[in-house]
Amino acid sequence: MPDTAIQDGAYNYAYLDEQTKRMIRRAILKAVAVPGYQVPFGGREMPLPYGWGTGGIQVTAAIIGRDDTLKVIDQGADDTTNAVSIRRFFARVADVATTTRTGDATVIQTRHRVPETPLKEGQILVFQVPIPEPLRMLEPRETETRTLHALSEYGVMQVSLYESIARHGRIAKTYNYPVLVNGRYIMSPSPIPKFDNPKLDRSPALQLYGAGREKRIYAVPPYTPVKSLDFDDHPFEIETWSESCALCGSKESFLDEMIVDDTGKRLFLCSDTDWCQERQGEREGAPPEVPAK
Amino acid sequence: MTGRPLLSVRELTKRFGNRVACCDVGFDLWPGEVLGIVGESGSGKTTLLNCLAGRMTPDAGSVIYDSNASGLVDVHRLSEARRRLLTRTEWGFVNQDAREGLRMGVSAGANIGERLMAIGERHYGEIRQTATDWLGRVEIELDRLDDRPTDFSGGMRQRLQIARNLVSNPWLVFMDEPTGGLDVSVQARILDLLRGLVENLHLSAVLVTHDLGVARLLTHRLMVMQGGRVVEDGLTDQVLDDPQHAYTQMLVASILPA
Numbered sequence: 001m002p003d004t005a006i007q008d009g010a011y012n013y014a015y016l017d018e019q020t021k022r023m024i025r026r027a028i029l030k031a032v033a034v035p036g037y038q039v040p041f042g043g044r045e046m047p048l049p050y051g052w053g054t055g056g057i058q059v060t061a062a063i064i065g066r067d068d069t070l071k072v073i074d075q076g077a078d079d080t081t082n083a084v085s086i087r088r089f090f091a092r093v094a095d096v097a098t099t100t101r102t103g104d105a106t107v108i109q110t111r112h113r114v115p116e117t118p119l120k121e122g123q124i125l126v127f128q129v130p131i132p133e134p135l136r137m138l139e140p141r142e143t144e145t146r147t148l149h150a151l152s153e154y155g156v157m158q159v160s161l162y163e164s165i166a167r168h169g170r171i172a173k174t175y176n177y178p179v180l181v182n183g184r185y186i187m188s189p190s191p192i193p194k195f196d197n198p199k200l201d202r203s204p205a206l207q208l209y210g211a212g213r214e215k216r217i218y219a220v221p222p223y224t225p226v227k228s229l230d231f232d233d234h235p236f237e238i239e240t241w242s243e244s245c246a247l248c249g250s251k252e253s254f255l256d257e258m259i260v261d262d263t264g265k266r267l268f269l270c271s272d273t274d275w276c277q278e279r280q281g282e283r284e285g286a287p288p289e290v291p292a293k
Numbered sequence: 294m295t296g297r298p299l300l301s302v303r304e305l306t307k308r309f310g311n312r313v314a315c316c317d318v319g320f321d322l323w324p325g326e327v328l329g330i331v332g333e334s335g336s337g338k339t340t341l342l343n344c345l346a347g348r349m350t351p352d353a354g355s356v357i358y359d360s361n362a363s364g365l366v367d368v369h370r371l372s373e374a375r376r377r378l379l380t381r382t383e384w385g386f387v388n389q390d391a392r393e394g395l396r397m398g399v400s401a402g403a404n405i406g407e408r409l410m411a412i413g414e415r416h417y418g419e420i421r422q423t424a425t426d427w428l429g430r431v432e433i434e435l436d437r438l439d440d441r442p443t444d445f446s447g448g449m450r451q452r453l454q455i456a457r458n459l460v461s462n463p464w465l466v467f468m469d470e471p472t473g474g475l476d477v478s479v480q481a482r483i484l485d486l487l488r489g490l491v492e493n494l495h496l497s498a499v500l501v502t503h504d505l506g507v508a509r510l511l512t513h514r515l516m517v518m519q520g521g522r523v524v525e526d527g528l529t530d531q532v533l534d535d536p537q538h539a540y541t542q543m544l545v546a547s548i549l550p551a
Contacts, residue, residue, distance in 0.1 A: 147373075151373065151374045151377060153377065153411065154411075155381075155407050155408070155410045155411025155412075156407070156411075158410035158411075158415070159396070159399055159403045159406070159407050159410060160399070162399075162402070162403045162406055162410065162417065162420065163399045163400055163403045165417055166400050166402055166403065166421075166438075166439050167400070167439065230415075231415055231416060231417040232415050232416045232417075233416055233417050233418050234417050
């Protein structure tokens with residue numbers, strides 16, 4: 001019996017109809033076969049606005065099954081509106097277990113972050129992508145950017161980094177930092193901080209990127225080299241902080257800066273809430289929760 | 294002259310519908326030679342130049358280039374990838390309007406460095422040093438390196454465009470009215486600069502112009518076009534001092550006395 005409606009009766013399993021899921025899976029397969037190449041797909045209207053993760057949600061809908069455990073994060077947090085809504089959406093239409101723990105999830109849909117906890121084989125990271133074309137701000141014509149990709153003419157990308165050094169004394173780009181995938185295609189890693197770029201390189205997890213408005217899917221298969229662009233004398237560097245997380249004391253995670261009162265008192269917190277909570281648990285000496293299986 | 298021509302053009306024809314833009318054009322360009330193409334507006338000069346430079350595909354005829362890297366190549370039978378590589382390494386193209394040939398949104402240094410980065414140069418300091426050298430060679434103040442071309446005068450933009458093209462040490466440069474739209478004193482300076490660069494770098498060039506003064510100053514050989522056809526060609530001085538074709542005689546006679 002095919003997966004048909006569950007709780008609501010009117011919807012197919014995982015919201016999209018089976019033909020649409022097939023079409024998206026085909027695009028995903030092609031994207032995995034050509035790492036970093038943007039595959040067009042027939043994006044559907046989803047019950048949330050463009051910019052809120054319509055691309056990511058379609059990719060997740062196409063790959064998710066009843067055995068999966070889903071985690072959704074937005075800027076590293078599990079408890080923000082966007083993350084909560086998408087998690088509830090899939091719990092309802094796809095009947096999947098959800099979690100906030102990175103280690104327990106099989107599918108992680110994310111916006112703007114890669115989890116701090118190292119990913120494992122068998123996990124899939126689904127990125128929500130606003131602008132899939134890394135050359136868009138440098139070359140407005142789609143026909144031309146496709147040609148540049150096809151012929152690997154990436155001088156213009158390097159020009160933008162040169163310009164950044166000339167103007168700011170260093171490469172000032174801090175998020176959506178362009179990467180070269182498998183030595184071939186330049187790819188936008190979506191607006192993750194450049195702090196997360198090294199985590200993409202040779203990651204054991206499969207990375208899928210979905211752009212809903214521009215209807216593009218691209219992918220980085222497990223263990224694929226992902227190199228952040230730089231100059232020999234201005235190598236790629238990630239952000240560092242002199243402070244540590246106010247809650248868990250982490251010095252190695254990506255920190256958000258918060259202003260906590262009107263005298264300008266500032267606090268630094270882990271942006272990855274799951275990572276922060278696990279470390280707080282360890283600090284208090286409590287045994288970590290046994291993963292539910 | 295010895296050796297073989299750098300560029301060898303045969304029976305080149307380009308039509309737009311029923312309109313013939315250039316018809317049955319053929320010539321050889323030798324290493325170190327500057328060829329001028331003159332004629333009035335609409336005579337097919339620019340179309341011819343675009344066909345030579347691989348920017349437009351002709352309807353008939355061939356353009357054979359003696360590539361330093363890969364020997365004799367038919368420009369229009371090359372794959373797009375190789376043709377684009379050729380045009381940004383061994384060739385240059387100087388547009389009449391510098392805005393078309395420059396990236397107006399990035400600094401002068403980045404404009405000059407683009408070709409270097411496109412062929413794999415990844416050392417910021419060295420790219421910057423080369424860009425500074427070239428800024429000096431085209432007589433732009435070195436402290437303008439980080440300024441955008443939008444802040445440059447017309448003459449400076451044109452000189453920047455020349456530097457941007459010559460940084461990859463091309464063998465052949467196509468120029469489409471490089472001094473058009475500039476005032477006379479700026480023109481003179483750019484012509485001086487171009488003449489020096491062509492001589493010192495042993496460049497070959499194809500120069501399109503409607504200004505016979507520019508042609509006399511820069512070119513060794515001249516082709517006169519009318520209605521898409523070459524009506525006369527020969528050594529520049531010969532053509533200008535002793536024009537044979539009626540149209541050339543009219544052109545030469547229509548120069549205002551200085």
